[in-house]
Every structure is written in structure tokens, then in C-alpha cells.
Amino acid sequence: MSEVKTTKPIKKRKIKLDENLLAYRGVWVYIESERGHVHPVSWELMGQGRQLADQLGVELCAVLMDAAGPALDAHCNSAFHFGADRCYRIASPVLSDYRNVPFTKALTDLVNAHKPEILLLGATTLGRDLAGSVATTLRTGLTADCTELAIDPEDRCLLSTRPTFGGSLLCTIVTLNYRPQMATVRHRVMPMPEPQPERTGLIVDFDPGLIETDIVTKILEFIPDEMRDKPHLPYAEIIVSGGKGLGKADNFKLVWDLAHVLGAEVGASRAAIHAGWIGADRQVGQTGKTVRPALYIAAGISGAIQHRVGMEGADCIIALNNDPNAPIFDFAHYAIVGDCNQILPALTRSFGTYLSKPETKVVMETAKELA
Amino acid sequence: MHIVVCIKQVPDSTHIRVHPVTNTIMRQGVPAIINPYDLFALEEALRLKDKHGGRVTVISMGPPQAAPALRKALSFGCNDAVLITDKIFSGADTLATSYVLASAIKMLNAETPVDIVFTGKQTIDGDTAQVGPGIAKRLELELLTYVSRINAVDRANGQITVERRAEGGVQVLQTRLPALITMLEGSNELRFATTPNMFRAARAEIRHWDRTSAGIEDLKLVGLKGSPTIVSRVFGPTPRAEKAVQIDFDPSNPEAACEALLAKVLAESPRVKKELAQRLPGYQED
Numbered sequence: 001m002s003e004v005k006t007t008k009p010i011k012k013r014k015i016k017l018d019e020n021l022l023a024y025r026g027v028w029v030y031i032e033s034e035r036g037h038v039h040p041v042s043w044e045l046m047g048q049g050r051q052l053a054d055q056l057g058v059e060l061c062a063v064l065m066d067a068a069g070p071a072l073d074a075h076c077n078s079a080f081h082f083g084a085d086r087c088y089r090i091a092s093p094v095l096s097d098y099r100n101v102p103f104t105k106a107l108t109d110l111v112n113a114h115k116p117e118i119l120l121l122g123a124t125t126l127g128r129d130l131a132g133s134v135a136t137t138l139r140t141g142l143t144a145d146c147t148e149l150a151i152d153p154e155d156r157c158l159l160s161t162r163p164t165f166g167g168s169l170l171c172t173i174v175t176l177n178y179r180p181q182m183a184t185v186r187h188r189v190m191p192m193p194e195p196q197p198e199r200t201g202l203i204v205d206f207d208p209g210l211i212e213t214d215i216v217t218k219i220l221e222f223i224p225d226e227m228r229d230k231p232h233l234p235y236a237e238i239i240v241s242g243g244k245g246l247g248k249a250d251n252f253k254l255v256w257d258l259a260h261v262l263g264a265e266v267g268a269s270r271a272a273i274h275a276g277w278i279g280a281d282r283q284v285g286q287t288g289k290t291v292r293p294a295l296y297i298a299a300g301i302s303g304a305i306q307h308r309v310g311m312e313g314a315d316c317i318i319a320l321n322n323d324p325n326a327p328i329f330d331f332a333h334y335a336i337v338g339d340c341n342q343i344l345p346a347l348t349r350s351f352g353t354y355l356s357k358p359e360t361k362v363v364m365e366t367a368k369e370l371a
Numbered sequence: 372m373h374i375v376v377c378i379k380q381v382p383d384s385t386h387i388r389v390h391p392v393t394n395t396i397m398r399q400g401v402p403a404i405i406n407p408y409d410l411f412a413l414e415e416a417l418r419l420k421d422k423h424g425g426r427v428t429v430i431s432m433g434p435p436q437a438a439p440a441l442r443k444a445l446s447f448g449c450n451d452a453v454l455i456t457d458k459i460f461s462g463a464d465t466l467a468t469s470y471v472l473a474s475a476i477k478m479l480n481a482e483t484p485v486d487i488v489f490t491g492k493q494t495i496d497g498d499t500a501q502v503g504p505g506i507a508k509r510l511e512l513e514l515l516t517y518v519s520r521i522n523a524v525d526r527a528n529g530q531i532t533v534e535r536r537a538e539g540g541v542q543v544l545q546t547r548l549p550a551l552i553t554m555l556e557g558s559n560e561l562r563f564a565t566t567p568n569m570f571r572a573a574r575a576e577i578r579h580w581d582r583t584s585a586g587i588e589d590l591k592l593v594g595l596k597g598s599p600t601i602v603s604r605v606f607g608p609t610p611r612a613e614k615a616v617q618i619d620f621d622p623s624n625p626e627a628a629c630e631a632l633l634a635k636v637l638a639e640s641p642r643v644k645k646e647l648a649q650r651l652p653g654y655q656e657d
Contacts, residue, residue: 032538039538098537099544100504100514124538129516132504136469141599144499164605165382165496168389171605178599217513220532221543237646263650280557287498294642305608316640318632319615330610334636336628338620346625350633355650 015155015176024179027053028061028088028116030107031079032126034098035222036071040192041122043082045185047193048149049120050083052158055151059085061116065106067096076203081195086202088114094210098126099217104133106208111138113206116180118158120149123184131184141175142182145286147189147309158183167286167306188234188290188313231282233265233289238297241267241284241311242277245300245321246340249277254344255299261352267291267311269301285310297347299340303328320344372425372526373483374416375476376449377506378409380433380440381496389607405440408491411554414561415521416489417448423524425486426450428479432460432471438577445572446564453479457581462595465497469505470592475585476510487531488551492517500553507551515544516553524548 029049032039046062053060062079066072068091076087088110094102107130111119119134121127123145135142143160147170150159157174158181164171175181233239240262242255252272259266267284268277284291285307296314301307303319303326311317312331319332320340329335336343382401390397405413416427429444431437432455441452455475463471476488488507493500500516507514517536522543524531535542536555564572578584587593595601616635620628637644 034538097542100507100516104508125517125536126538128500129504129514132465132499132501133508133514135501136466136505136508139466139599141464141466142499142501143600144501159603163498164602165384165387165389167384168387169605169607171602173600174603175600176598217515217544217546219542220545222537222540223534223543224540238643262647287495294640294646295636308608315642316636318636327608329615330608332615333640334618334632335615336618336620336632338622338625338628342622342625343620343629346629347632350626350629354633355647356652 015157015174017177017179021177021179024115024117026058026061026114026116027056027118028063028120028180029084030119030121030127030130031062031064031075032122032124033064033066033071033075034126038075038078039122039124039126039187041124041127041185041187043078044187044190044192045120045122046079046082046084048185048190049118050193052118052149052151053085055153056117056156058117061086061088063088063090063107063110065090065092065095065103067091067093077200078195080199080201081197082193083196083199084201086204088204088206090206090208092208092210094212094215097219097222098129099215099219100129100133101217102210102215103130104137106210107134108137109208110206111180117156119180119182121182121184123186127184131182135182138180140178140180140182141173142184143173143175144184146183146185149183149185157181163286163305163309167304167309170305186290188292189309191292191313231265233267233282233284233291236265236291237293238262238264238295239267239284239291239293239311239314240264240297240299241269241301242272242299243269243301243307244271244275245302245323246272246277247300249275251341252277254341254348258297258344258348258351261348261355264295264297269307298328298332299344301328302326303331372419372423372487373479373485374419374425374427374487374489375479375485376409376412376416376427376429376444376489377472377502378413378429378431378440378444378491379406379494380404380431380437381406381494384495403436403440405443406491406494406496408493408495408554408556410491410561411556411558412489412491412552413444413447413449414559415552415554416487417562418559419487419521419524420448423526426483428453430455430472430475430479432456432463432468432475434461435579441577442572442575445575445577446569447562448565448568451578452575453578453580455580455585457585459582459590459594462598463593464598464600465499465501465505466599467593467595467597469502469509470597471585471587472502473506473509474587475580476506478580478584478586486526486548488512488549490551490553492553492555503551503553510551513546513548513550515546515550517555518552519555519558521552
């Protein structure tokens with residue numbers, strides 16, 4: 001794909017804001033908390049939000065909505081550690097579990113009262129439900145599943161980049177004469193920032209006047225997922241993934257073998273999942289999981305954008321493919337061109353030997369002491 | 372019971388190719404299909420009809436070429452199909468699209484009151500998952516996204532109980548009808564079209580609604596003009612500055628390449644080296 005030339009940018013329309021929209025200032029991140037825990041995507045967004053706010057010379061504000069209590073206050077403190085200048089805190093028993101109507105009302109009212117220019121949410125089931133509802137209620141633009149956010153220095157506009165056409169190209173989307181500019185970002189797409197425990201800020205309470213009896217939807221039960229036996233791809237440090245290039249379902253066993261020796265998680269491309277070679281919960285990519293491991297081994301994966309956006313945050317990418325022109329070689333760090341069904345067993349043997357030798361351990365420990 | 376299902380005709384993304392020189396989408400020969408996520412919404416609607424009686428209306432906003440997608444939906448057993456099509460609708464983003472679909476559903480509701488509107492979780496071409504929530508907000512319907520199961524519909528009391536996929540678990544929610552439901556993939560399996568339904572679908576009239584029949588009140592809110600977002604740039608991915616390090620591979624001696632690769636990775640990536648160290652026998656955290 002190296003011969004692919006980036007198309008000339010379409011001349012961006014000059015965006016002139018109406019007088020009343022000029023009052024919209026500041027970058028907001030919605031902090032998603034459920035059952036006492038903040039979803040890590042919210043902190044990742046704080047890292048990105050901090051950069052955008054600094055570039056614009058405005059405040060970064062965190063929005064927290066939950067039942068009142070020590071957990072909510074602790075989350076406000078964490079928001080400061082992750083870069084917030086200000087926390088908007090909406091405490092109400094109605095907000096103890098996610099329901100569309102009260103959350104949409106609370107966030108919409110807060111936006112109308114304090115007018116941010118940018119509002120970011122995690123692209124989780126909650127975030128997408130809420131973002132779509134808030135954007136429609138506010139009649140503003142929303143860009144889903146962004147992989148990159150930036151500011152146009154000329155007109156302060158948010159440039160939201162995301163894969164398009166089923167993940168075969170990327171596009172940059174701007175919001176015209178509407179505010180706030182809203183975007184969602186998926187978990188693990190942005191790096192987790194380092195918390196700064198000395199940071200603090202201002203808490204502003206907001207009361208949207210929610211009354212339980214006004215809310216039609218009731219939560220009858222919450223059934224937590226069984227965590228056992230579920231793949232933990234987003235936080236895996238080593239991942240071995242297989243694609244259609246393996247040839248047939250049986251060959252996927254070679255991926256499992258290598259993963260077993262490495263103590264790695266197993267991932268897959270969309271094509272391998274569509275072929276039914278492995279369960280959909282192992283998909284890495286735009287419509288699957290986003291991963292940031294130390295080591296990513298891609299076997300028989302061509303490297304379409306749809307897959308690439310899910311794994312290019314890996315520290316070290318090893319690509320095995322028999323097609324020397326596969327796009328994956330444009331962004332992998334190490335490449336072996338050849339038959340995966342030959343390379344994988346050999347890699348399994350090499351890593352296996354390396355990880356079982358006592359002398360390796362001595363070398364490693366010496367290296368650790370030196371480091 | 373009157374159920375409306377919103378579907379979209381999309382290019383089959385597994386067949387999409389990007390022209391290597393001009394970087395444009397090559398549409399020729401790409402088959403058009405019903406957005407696969409919408410099929411779960413269709414099947415769930417038909418199951419409710421089987422159980423509770425009533426009718427299923429399938430609608431789509433798109434060009435006249437999208438009519439075959441609606442005909443296909445009729446062959447599975449939907450009663451009625453409406454294609455909402457008008458040049459003025461083109462270039463719409465999700466906000467403008469939800470306005471048009473909501474207007475059309477209002478018109479359908481005037482014909483026969485609507486109990487449930489179904490959409491798929493998202494489309495495979497846009498992947499935004501925004502149109503369903505958008506329609507619900509505009510029509511003030513109760514919104515149930517990522518529904519994996521419909522537990523009960525109580526028509527006498529106008530109530531519905533569903534299971535909704537949330538982060539880390541499943542919510543069991545009870546709410547009031549009318550509601551908008553976005554169906555999660557894998558929640559059911561689409562039936563086969565029966566021969567009588569296929570014949571009926573082939574002969575059926577698909578209603579075409581333009582801006583007037585769809586009840587559009589404000590032309591400024593549709594199409595490109597009604598869209599707050601625009602695409603300012605489309606581009607291919609940039610290759611990494613450095614090309615991948617090629618490890619020579621000799622099929623008669625695959626081990627050699629693997630040993631060379633391992634040595635290079637260990638020498639050049641401290642993070643991988645550290646991860647591997649933790650996997651050595653007898654490793655202890657310090």
C-alpha cells in the first residue's frame with residue numbers, strides 16, 4: 001500500500017459561528033461510572049481532552065453523574081488527577097444505574113447551562129446510547145468511534161478522524177455552525193495518561209431536578225457477566241492473531257499453540273470471524289476490540305484499516321504473511337514473508353525453547369539488574 | 372400490534388476495494404445487501420407479530436435502487452414496505468437521517484398507531500449507532516439499545532420487558548410502549564423466506580414516499596443542508612516512516628528465520644523482553 005497517495009484534502013469549508021455559539025467554551029469529558037467503577041475509557045479521554053484544551057487555551061471539565069456518596073466524590077478527585085480543571089457533579093439517586101431518559105436530560109441541561117465547545121464520551125454501550133440521544137436533543141453533530149482528535153488552529157474546530165466505508169479508508173469530519181462538537185472514542189484507542197495525585201480543581205454541583213416517579217423505565221435486575229473464560233484482549237500484553245491467510249479453520253490451532261507457549265491471548269481478524277473459525281468476542285479491529293499489547297503477532301492477516309485501527313497501538317508488531325504486498329507490512333515492525341502454517345510451528349518451537357531454558361533466565365535476570 | 376422496522380441498504384463491505392492510485396472507493400460490482408445488523412431487528416419484529424398478531428411495516432431511506440432491499444424484507448413476511456426517497460435527502464448525516472425517518476414514522480403512526488420501532492445496532496458502512504437513538508428522541512419514544520432478548524410484551528398494560536447488553540453485564544429493563552429497540556447481533560436467527568411470501572413480495576407494491584408523503588415539515592433539516600457534520604477529507608492510511616524489518620525466510624529451514632526474529636525483537640524491544648521475562652519458570656515479582 002506504500003504506493004497509495006494520500007488524497008488532496010477537500011478544501012475545508014470556512015466555518016463561521018453564529019454570535020450565540022461563540023459563548024461555547026471549554027472541553028468536556030463525560031466520566032462513565034457504573035456500580036462504583038469508572039470505565040477506563042473515560043480516563044483515556046481525559047488525557048486526550050487535556051491536549052485539546054491546552055491547544056485551545058480553555059478549561060478541561062469532567063462531567064460526573066451518579067448517586068451521591070463517597071464513590072462519586074472519589075471519582076471527582078480522580079478526574080482532577082487525570083487532568084480536569086473542573087468537575088461538574090450531578091448527584092441524584094435517579095442516576096445510580098444507567099437509564100437513557102434521566103441521563104440524557106441531566107447531560108443536555110448541563111450543556112445548555114454551561115456551554116462547552118467540545119463534548120467527548122467513550123464509545124461504550126452506555127456512551128453511544130447517551131451521545132446519540134444528547135446530540136439529537138441538542139440538534140448538534142456527533143462523530144462516532146474516532147481514532148484521532150485534533151484542533152484546526154485556524155478556526156478552533158475539532159477535527160475528528162474515523163475509519164469509513166467499512167474500514168477501508170479514513171475520513172476527517174468537522175461540525176459546522178453547531179455547538180457543542182461531540183465525539184465518541186473507543187476503549188484503548190487513546191493511551192492511558194499518568195495520574196498526577198497532587199492535582200486538584202473546582203467542583204461545581206448541578207441539579208437537573210430529576211424525580212424518580214417521572215422516569216418510565218425501571219431496572220428490574222442487573223446480571224453481571226461471568227468473567228471466567230472470557231478473553232481479556234484489551235489488557236493482554238501479548239496477543240497472537242490469525243486471519244484468512246491461515247487457509248482453513250483447522251490451521252487456527254497453530255495460533256492457539258503459539259499463544260499457549262507465550263501465555264498470550266488469541267485474537268482474530270474480521271474475515272476469520274466471518275468464516276466462523278473463531279468466536280466473535282476475539283475480533284480485533286474497528287468493530288471488535290482495540291488492543292495495546294507489548295507484542296502483537298499477526299498471522300495471515302492482510303492489515304485492512306478496519307483491523308489496523310484496533311492494534312496499531314502495539315509496541316511491537318510481527319507480521320507473518322505469504323503476500324509480500326499485504327498492507328500489514330506497511331505498519332508492522334518485523335516481517336516474515338512466507339507460509340504461516342510453516343512459520344507458526346517454528347515460532348512456537350523457538351519461543352518454547354527460549355522460555356524453558358534455565359540459562360535464558362540467568363541472562364534475563366542479569367539484564368533486569370542492569371536495567 | 373403495529374411494528375415498524377428501519378433498514379438500510381449497504382454495500383457489502385467485504386467486497387469493497389479501494390483504488391490503489393486514486394484512493395477512491397470502487398463501487399462497481401460491489402453487491403448491495405440489507406445491513407446485516409438489521410436482519411436481527413427484522414426477525415425479532417416478525418417473531419412478535421407471530422406471537423401477538425398485527426403487522427410489520429419495513430421502511431428505508433435511500434435512493435430508488437434500495438427498493439430490492441425492501442422487497443427482500445417483504446419475502447421474510449413483512450406486510451408493507453415504504454421507500455422514503457427524494458433527491459433532497461441525499462448527503463444526510465445521522466441527525467438529518469433521523470429527522471426524515473421520524474417524520475415518516477409519524478405518518479405511519481397516523482395510519483395505524485405504532486407500538487414498537489426496531490432498528491439494527493448500527494450499520495456496517497457508517498458504524499455510528501446514532502440513528503436509532505435519534506429517532507427515539509425525536510418521537511419521544513422510550514429508547515432500548517443493544518437489546519439481546521425481549522422477555523415479555525404486555526399489550527393490555529402497554530409494557531415491555533427486555534434484556535439490554537450493558538458494560539459488564541445485562542440490564543433487565545421494563546418500560547412503556549411505544550418504544551424504540553435497537554437489536555443486538557446474534558440475538559436470533561433470520562427465518563427462511565417461504566415460497567408464498569416470495570411470490571407475494573415479488574408482486575407487492577413498494578410505496579415510494581417523497582418529502583410531501585413523508586410529512587417533512589422543514590426542508591432545512593434534511594439532506595446535506597440539515598447535517599451538522601461534513602466530511603472534510605478522505606484519505607488512505609499513512610505507512611509507518613520505517614518499513615518493517617524483513618526477516619529472510621527459507622521454507623526448508625523455518626527455524627532459522629524464527630531464531631533471527633526472536634534475537635532481533637529481544638535486542639530492540641525492552642517491553643517485549645520484560646514481558647517474556649515474566650513468563651520464565653520461577654519468575655518472581657520484585
